[in-house]
Amino acid sequence: MTGDDRDEDVGAVAQQECVRVIVRVRPTNERELKAQAETSDVVSIAAKHGSDVPNHVHVGSASWDVDVGYTYDAVFGAATTQEEIYGYLESSVEQVVQGFNCTIFAYGQTGTGKTHTMMGPDAVLRDGDTLPVDSGIIPRAVSGLFRELRAVSTSGAGAVVHCSYMQIYNNQVFDLLQTTRAQDQKPLQVREMIKGNAKHIYVSGISEFRVASAQDVLELLKVGAQNRTIRATECNEKSSRSHALLQVNIEVESRGTESTTIIRRAKLNLVDLAGSEKWDTDIAMSNDRTRELRNINASLSALGNVIAALTDKKRSHIPYRDSKLTRLLQDSLGGNTRTIVIATISPSEAAIEETLSTLQFAERAKQISLNIQVNEVVDDAVLLARAQKEIRRLQQLLQASPDKEQLATLESRVTSLEEELRQVKAENLQLKRRIKAKREEPRATAQPASSPSNQVAEPSVAQAMAPPTPTNNATVDDANELQTYDLQEQYQLSQLHRLQSERRQLEAQLEAMHGPQPNLPEDDDVCPMCRRVIDHHTDEELDRCIELEAQAMAPAQSPPELPRPKTSGAASALPALRRPSSKASLTQRKDVVSPYLDTSCSILGSRDSCKPPSTPPTPTNARPVKPKPKHSIVKQMKARQKAKDRLAASPYVEVSAIKKPEASVESNQSKAKGVLCNDVRDIGLNLTVYSYRYDSWYPCTVVGYDSKRKMHCCHYDYGDKQWLVLADKKIDVLGRASD
Numbered sequence: 013m014t015g016d017d018r019d020e021d022v023g024a025v026a027q028q029e030c031v032r033v034i035v036r037v038r039p040t041n042e043r044e045l046k047a048q049a050e051t052s053d054v055v056s057i058a059a060k061h062g063s064d065v066p067n068h069v070h071v072g073s074a075s076w077d078v079d080v081g082y083t084y085d086a087v088f089g090a091a092t093t094q095e096e097i098y099g100y101l102e103s104s105v106e107q108v109v110q111g112f113n114c115t116i117f118a119y120g121q122t123g124t125g126k127t128h129t130m131m132g133p134d135a136v137l138r139d140g141d142t143l144p145v146d147s148g149i150i151p152r153a154v155s156g157l158f159r160e161l162r163a164v165s166t167s168g169a170g171a172v173v174h175c176s177y178m179q180i181y182n183n184q185v186f187d188l189l190q191t192t193r194a195q196d197q198k199p200l201q202v203r204e205m206i207k208g209n210a211k212h213i214y215v216s217g218i219s220e221f222r223v224a225s226a227q228d229v230l231e232l233l234k235v236g237a238q239n240r241t242i243r244a245t246e247c248n249e250k251s252s253r254s255h256a257l258l259q260v261n262i263e264v265e266s267r268g269t270e271s272t273t274i275i276r277r278a279k280l281n282l283v284d285l286a287g288s289e290k291w292d293t294d295i296a297m298s299n300d301r302t303r304e305l306r307n308i309n310a311s312l313s314a315l316g317n318v319i320a321a322l323t324d325k326k327r328s329h330i331p332y333r334d335s336k337l338t339r340l341l342q343d344s345l346g347g348n349t350r351t352i353v354i355a356t357i358s359p360s361e362a363a364i365e366e367t368l369s370t371l372q373f374a375e376r377a378k379q380i381s382l383n384i385q386v387n388e389v390v391d392d393a394v395l396l397a398r399a400q401k402e403i404r405r406l407q408q409l410l411q412a413s414p415d416k417e418q419l420a421t422l423e424s425r426v427t428s429l430e431e432e433l434r435q436v437k438a439e440n441l442q443l444k445r446r447i448k449a450k451r452e453e454p455r456a457t458a459q460p461a462s463s464p465s466n467q468v469a470e471p472s473v474a475q476a477m478a479p480p481t482p483t484n485n486a487t488v489d490d491a492n493e494l495q496t497y498d499l500q501e502q503y504q505l506s507q508l509h510r511l512q513s514e515r516r517q518l519e520a521q522l523e524a525m526h527g528p529q530p531n532l533p534e535d536d537d538v539c540p541m542c543r544r545v546i547d548h549h550t551d552e553e554l555d556r557c558i559e560l561e562a563q564a565m566a567p568a569q570s571p572p573e574l575p576r577p578k579t580s581g582a583a584s585a586l587p588a589l590r591r592p593s594s595k596a597s598l599t600q601r602k603d604v605v606s607p608y609l610d611t612s613c614s615i616l617g618s619r620d621s622c623k624p625p626s627t628p629p630t631p632t633n634a635r636p637v638k639p640k641p642k643h644s645i646v647k648q649m650k651a652r653q654k655a656k657d658r659l660a661a662s663p664y665v666e667v668s669a670i671k672k673p674e675a676s677v678e679s680n681q682s683k684a685k686g687v688l689c690n691d692v693r694d695i696g697l698n699l700t701v702y703s704y705r706y707d708s709w710y711p712c713t714v715v716g717y718d719s720k721r722k723m724h725c726c727h728y729d730y731g732d733k734q735w736l737v738l739a740d741k742k743i744d745v746l747g748r749a750s751d
């Protein structure tokens with residue numbers, strides 16, 4: 013996969029898949045051959061539905077009255093080689109390098125070949141460059157992983173690999189890579205942290221070793237093998253009495269396009285479970301052995317319960333906390349980890365009960381669905397690259413739109429139509445006033461007859477409004493004039509309607525030519541002073557706009573607002589001019605007046621209040637009403653600025669960064685440094701580490717130490733892990749959890 017391909021994967025969505033289950037049948041061993049001298053094997057396998065890999069296992073025994081069959085992802089018979097088994101899993105292991113977590117675990121009755129499948133015979137851990145043919149999945153997966161890492165490194169990717177190895181013995185977690193024997197160690201705690209939307213399970217205080225080659229891991233496995241608890245039992249000379257988990261954490265940093273950096277982190281868990289065992293009351297067992305057996309069976313039954321709960325749609329509670337095993341496998345069961353279960357069975361009739369129980373466990377496990385997702389860290393550069401990509405897309409859209417000249421012509425036509433419309437409206441208004449005045453004239457002059465000023469009797473209102481007659485010349489003239497006004501008004505109104513409809517058409521045309529508008533900011537996101545998105549302001553710009561806004565809002569300083577021309581009832585009843593889209597309208601954006609050009613009119617007011625009135629303002633005693641904003645923009649901007657500051661202080665919003673005065677920092681520092689051992693003994697120490705960048709202290713626990721680089725692996729309380737040279741940092745040691 014190239015860096016470019018990887019870039020495309022950024023932000024990839026989760027893939028749904030189920031736990032994959034494969035069954036491996038081991039050859040009949042000598043003990044079974046002796047026991048079943050007269051009977052044959054009860055397990056047979058076949059390929060179903062035209063599959064080239066056998067995927068169906070059948071168990072049939074007349075004496076046990078059993079005849080059942082199950083279908084899995086794959087079924088491997090006694091003759092299958094270690095290479096064939098790994099060949100089936102290889103691609104899943106290689107995908108770890110691409111950021112997919114993966115867990116492979118072997119489950120089955122004691123002595124059915126779990127350790128053989130996962131590790132192979134002891135001899136596989138001998139020194140040498142080539143893997144022995146009987147090497148199991150673990151050594152093959154480790155060398156496959158490093159092969160894949162070498163392949164990606166040719167395209168410029170760099171990788172860091174860390175490894176830890178632990179066992180769960182008697183439901184307690186022990187570090188298999190510590191120099192002290194497991195029996196003398198303090199058990200480690202399994203902890204949970206929330207990272208993003210997901211929970212992550214980790215072992216607090218486990219040692220993590222940086223490894224550079226498969227051989228390094230094999231060396232660690234050798235150390236671990238010496239520490240693992242093994243005992244001879246009736247079924248197995250070297251029976252594993254603990255569950256062993258090898259955890260390989262990889263971090264691959266690759267270059268995407270536009271010099272971006274993509275960091276992918278993934279975990280490969282390789283688990284060899286202890287085998288379930290029937291409690292044989294005929295055999296005398298030591299207390300230790302009884303305790304082991306009880307714990308192994310209890311943890312495996314807890315695993316069975318978790319799997320049953322996960323496949324039961326009605327169950328909401330999954331009992332992960334019932335055992336350390338299920339707690340550690342929590343991520344792998346129903347989480348963001350590709351999980352492969354290898355169910356190992358014996359073909360012998362003597363083991364038929366255990367075989368059926370293992371197959372039923374496997375049958376349930378394959379129903380568990382998982383949400384697999386690439387684990388990647390998107391850095392600022394990637395975000396920047398995405399933004400640049402979007403800008404390029406918008407620029408292309410703009411180029412694809414019709415030529416600018418045509419747009420400019422249309423825009424100027426709309427502007428001139430608006431002006432014409434305004435004039436027609438004003439004329440119309442004047443006409444209406446004159447008509448009204450004319451109509452009221454006869455009423456005003458129709459005074460009582462006794463009035464000395466009225467020598468001639470005036471016609472009544474009814475007469476004035478009646479159709480003109482030839483006998484009364486004055487009335488005829490008035491009526492004619494009124495009629496002319498009416499006609500003029502009708503003409504103006506029709507003009508008005510024509511102009512309005514023409515303008516609406518033009519605006520629609522303009523909008524269509526501009527294409528779909530990119531996400532225009534919500535009104536509340538736009539600065540009322542400069543009409544730019546508030547979040548795009550620099551600090552200085554923001555301060556300037558806040559100041560301008562405060563000036564505009566202050567009643568003493570605000571310029572006297574021009575009262576709007578009064579409109580008559582008739583004029584306000586005219587059809588309102590509406591734009592096809594208030595947000596996308598070009599003219600609306602164009603009309604916005606920048607406060608940097610003229611601060612005498614508040615942008616908070618309507619657009620008209622900034623324009624010179626079309627008619628001289630009529631004097632009025634009414635106090636001009638100052639338009640009020642929905643919310644105080646100043647407050648809004650200040651709140652945004654505060655939120656921005658908070659974000660800038662920490663890359664993790666939820667982090668409660670602890671600020672400390674510098675003085676105490678310095679005094680604590682030398683004391684804190686003295687407490688550090690600068691070796692694996694630091695593991696488990698709780699610290700707070702000072703970050704200069706964010707001027708804050710972050711609490712963390714030391715979970716690893718790299719002696720080569722003299723670096724500590726710090727697990728922050730907010731969930732991230734980071735390798736640091738603590739010697740160069742300001743730190744404060746808080747102690748250990750156990751203190």
Ligand SMILES: Nc1ncnc2c1ncn2[C@@H]1O[C@H](COP(=O)(O)OP(=O)(O)OP(=O)(O)O)[C@@H](O)[C@H]1O
Pocket residue numbers: 037038039041090120121122123124125126127128129133248250251252253285286287288356
């Ligand atoms: N597929 C196989 N081919 C050849 N030998 C096998 C195979 N599977 C298991 N064996 C042998 O069977 C014996 C028991 O196997 P192993 O120790 O792997 O069982 P286990 O399931 O891990 O048992 P336990 O749960 O007790 O640890 C070993 O001697 C191993 O070499």
